[in-house]
Amino acid sequence: MNRLRLLFAALAATVALPSASAKVTALVGGRLIDGWGGAPVNNSVVLIEGERIKAVGTADSLPVPAGAEVIDCRGMSVLPGLWDCHVHTMLLGHSDYTHWDKTYPARLEKEIMPAAAHQLLNAGVTSAIDLGAPLGPSLSVRDRINRGELPGPTLYVSGPFIQHEPYPGTEDFRWGVKGAADARAKVRQLADAGVNVIKLIDQDQMAEDEIKAVVDEAHAHKLPVVAHAHRPNEIRLGLKYGVDRFEHTGLATAPEYPADVIAALQERTAQMALGPMFWCPTIEGFFNYDDNVRNPMHIEEPGWQLDVPTDIVADIKGSLKNPGWLAYYQITPLRAKTSAAKFAQLQKTGLVLLIGTDSGIPMKFHNQSTWRELDIWVSKLGVDSMTALRAATYWPAVSMKVDKDYGTISQGKYADIIAVKGDVLRYINLLQRVDVVLKHGQRYK
Numbered sequence: 001m002n003r004l005r006l007l008f009a010a011l012a013a014t015v016a017l018p019s020a021s022a023k024v025t026a027l028v029g030g031r032l033i034d035g036w037g038g039a040p041v042n043n044s045v046v047l048i049e050g051e052r053i054k055a056v057g058t059a060d061s062l063p064v065p066a067g068a069e070v071i072d073c074r075g076m077s078v079l080p081g082l083w084d085c086h087v088h089t090m091l092l093g094h095s096d097y098t099h100w101d102k103t104y105p106a107r108l109e110k111e112i113m114p115a116a117a118h119q120l121l122n123a124g125v126t127s128a129i130d131l132g133a134p135l136g137p138s139l140s141v142r143d144r145i146n147r148g149e150l151p152g153p154t155l156y157v158s159g160p161f162i163q164h165e166p167y168p169g170t171e172d173f174r175w176g177v178k179g180a181a182d183a184r185a186k187v188r189q190l191a192d193a194g195v196n197v198i199k200l201i202d203q204d205q206m207a208e209d210e211i212k213a214v215v216d217e218a219h220a221h222k223l224p225v226v227a228h229a230h231r232p233n234e235i236r237l238g239l240k241y242g243v244d245r246f247e248h249t250g251l252a253t254a255p256e257y258p259a260d261v262i263a264a265l266q267e268r269t270a271q272m273a274l275g276p277m278f279w280c281p282t283i284e285g286f287f288n289y290d291d292n293v294r295n296p297m298h299i300e301e302p303g304w305q306l307d308v309p310t311d312i313v314a315d316i317k318g319s320l321k322n323p324g325w326l327a328y329y330q331i332t333p334l335r336a337k338t339s340a341a342k343f344a345q346l347q348k349t350g351l352v353l354l355i356g357t358d359s360g361i362p363m364k365f366h367n368q369s370t371w372r373e374l375d376i377w378v379s380k381l382g383v384d385s386m387t388a389l390r391a392a393t394y395w396p397a398v399s400m401k402v403d404k405d406y407g408t409i410s411q412g413k414y415a416d417i418i419a420v421k422g423d424v425l426r427y428i429n430l431l432q433r434v435d436v437v438l439k440h441g442q443r444y445k
Contacts, residue, residue, distance in 0.1 A: 045064060107309075109136070
């Protein structure tokens with residue numbers, strides 16, 4: 001009988017449930033995918049003390065202390081908690097933005113955003129970047145999660161978008177700027193309030209001195225700037241003024257990115273001293289749309305209804321009664337035909353691509369979005385599973401400059417760890433059923 005079997009025989013009576021008095025937790029026997037990109041480690045042992053990882057090894061090299069809480073991970077993949085780099089906790093998949101924005105502002109902070117956060121955590125998302133919501137509720141929900149008052153991922157929030165002029169009825173979460181001085185003032189207001197990132201959209205509609213002011217002021221406060229990439233000039237201007245990351249695949253039904261845009265991206269990625277250039281494609285919706293319309297069973301799946309009041313559930317379902325009729329998605333089948341080619345172009349530029357989903361937009365639910373994005377990268381776009389997983393673990397932490405504490409299963413880092421039955425490197429869609437979720441050492445699932 002090998003050491004691993006002896007270990008479980010000795011601890012057979014241990015119940016793998018959270019214990020407030022347990023000082024050490026041990027994940028034992030799983031196949032460890034640590035986030036660094038190397039070969040997985042079989043029969044692994046991960047020791048957690050408090051919020052952080054104390055040691056990582058194997059059953060043959062790392063003994064489990066007496067009295068530790070043991071979580072049996074035999075037959076499971078053990079990996080860092082996932083990141084979703086583009087979520088909207090103020091949205092829950094409703095099809096009508098105008099109705100949602102008019103009906104639910106007073107319920108965002110207490111009901112809607114906490115429900116979204118809980119659903120993300122249940123899906124194995126232990127960190128998420130929330131890109132666009134009213135400032136007060138964003139900070140409140142983030143901080144309540146950090147204090148342990150709400151279950152949810154560690155949130156990095158932008159608060160309101162920065163743009164030329166807000167769309168009618170969206171002023172709570174879209175801030176317009178009029179001139180460079182106003183742009184600087186708006187960014188300072190967000191920075192002083194404590195946001196983690198600045199979100200810039202429709203920058204091709206802004207004066208160039210306004211764009212420069214937004215980026216320069218954000219960087220002066222050590223805040224990254226993420227920018228939409230729906231149109232060529234959004235990309236050109238974002239590169240010119242030094243944004244840190246682009247969002248979405250963009251360019252509607254155009255077959256590819258213009259040659260000058262690709263050349264400019266290659267020029268930027270060649271500048272090693274500036275660090276990696278990041279891009280979050282949010283691409284799965286193009287590939288899954290037809291299936292979602294033909295078989296909308298995911299609309300009835302109960303996971304997205306977790307913590308959502310019954311009247312809001314009914315409203316969301318009613319808005320999705322005819323998913324093929326949603327005006328929001330009518331151009332999607334045409335965009336799907338060009339999405340793979342654009343994704344391949346982005347890969348070839350040397351960009352670091354990140355997993356993000358636009359979770360919360362119509363028909364895209366927080367409990368489903370992240371694994372679906374990973375699945376499309378692997379099954380439709382030819383990305384190998386390890387690269388895709390690092391785009392949802394290691395690289396997001398680097399992009400937010402928190403890789404000292406997050407992104408890999410390493411000694412001293414926060415114990416954000418998930419475990420899934422089966423081999424996720426062979427079958428990435430196993431992530432739709434995450435069996436174990438630990439965040440900062442606390443077991444949530």
